[in-house]
Amino acid sequence: xxxxxxxxxxxxxxxxxxxxxxxxxxxxxxxxxxxxxxxxxxxxxxxxxxxxxxxxxxxxxxxxxxxxxxxxxxxxxxxxxxxxxxxxxxxxxxxxxxxxxxxxxxxxxxxxxxxxxxxxxxxxxxxxxxxxxxxxxxxxxxxxxxxxxxxxxxxxxxxxxxxxxxxxxxxxxxxxxxxxxxxxxxxxxxxxxxxxxxxxxxxxxxxxxxxxxxxx
Ligand code: ATP
Ligand code: MG
Numbered sequence: 001x002x003x004x005x006x007x008x009x010x011x012x013x014x015x016x017x018x019x020x021x022x023x024x025x026x027x028x029x030x031x032x033x034x035x036x037x038x039x040x041x042x043x044x045x046x047x048x049x050x051x052x053x054x055x056x057x058x059x060x061x062x063x064x065x066x067x068x069x070x071x072x073x074x075x076x077x078x079x080x081x082x083x084x085x086x087x088x089x090x091x092x093x094x095x096x097x098x099x100x101x102x103x104x105x106x107x108x109x110x111x112x113x114x115x116x117x118x119x120x121x122x123x124x125x126x127x128x129x130x131x132x133x134x135x136x137x138x139x140x141x142x143x144x145x146x147x148x149x150x151x152x153x154x155x156x157x158x159x160x161x162x163x164x165x166x167x168x169x170x171x172x173x174x175x176x177x178x179x180x181x182x183x184x185x186x187x188x189x190x191x192x193x194x195x196x197x198x199x200x201x202x203x204x205x206x207x208x209x210x211x212x213x214x215x216x
Contacts, residue, residue: 015044027176119148187211
């Protein structure tokens with residue numbers, strides 16, 4: 001159980017920002033902060049994945065590294081906290097529905113929960129486990145992301161699950177064409193990552209030799 005989790009109080013609004021965070025970067029932080037501001041959230045809880053089902057486990061950096069980088073990146077924002085709920089899951093990965101249910105119960109079903117995603121993630125939501133239940137216990141914020149279109153969102157989701165559309169809000173975000181893939185690639189190529197991720201995360205990556213190209 002994460003020590004930093006906010007205490008429950010009536011009328012709370014909570015954001016959940018799920019991700020692999022391999023590594024966390026300014027794109028993640030900008031969307032979390034913008035959603036927090038626009039939706040007047042009390043807290044945003046960052047939830048790094050365990051070993052995600054859609055990425056080959058061997059390709060994903062050890063959860064403890066990803067967790068620590070997420071803590072470093074969020075340390076100077078009093079509204080941001082990091083949860084180990086997925087990382088500590090014994091099965092190695094957790095579905096979003098399990099995580100949202102966990103927080104729904106933690107806040108006794110009384111907090112308004114917003115799950116924050118980028119445009120790419122929301123377009124895949126109908127492939128998520130128990131998505132209909134997800135739409136009944138939380139709201140979704142779909143943040144714009146360069147390179148991904150939300151033009152078909154209403155059509156794609158509306159044709160399968162029309163009631164879900166009432167639970168999804170699109171939020172225009174100052175464009176950040178940054179991805180974890182880009183950062184991993186830049187480190188492997190020996191290019192700088194300063195100003196793409198907080199300095200503390202860049203330092204952590206260098207200190208621990210993450211993402212360096214393996215010698216063959
Ligand atoms: P990878 O390249 O490894 O897939 P990523 O940058 O997409 O990494 P994730 O951890 O996969 O990061 O993403 C977590 C969440 O953050 C997802 O909902 C994703 O859509 C969103 N996100 C990531 N980067 C951005 C960005 N630059 N702008 C808007 N949303 C983003
Ligand atoms: Mg991604």
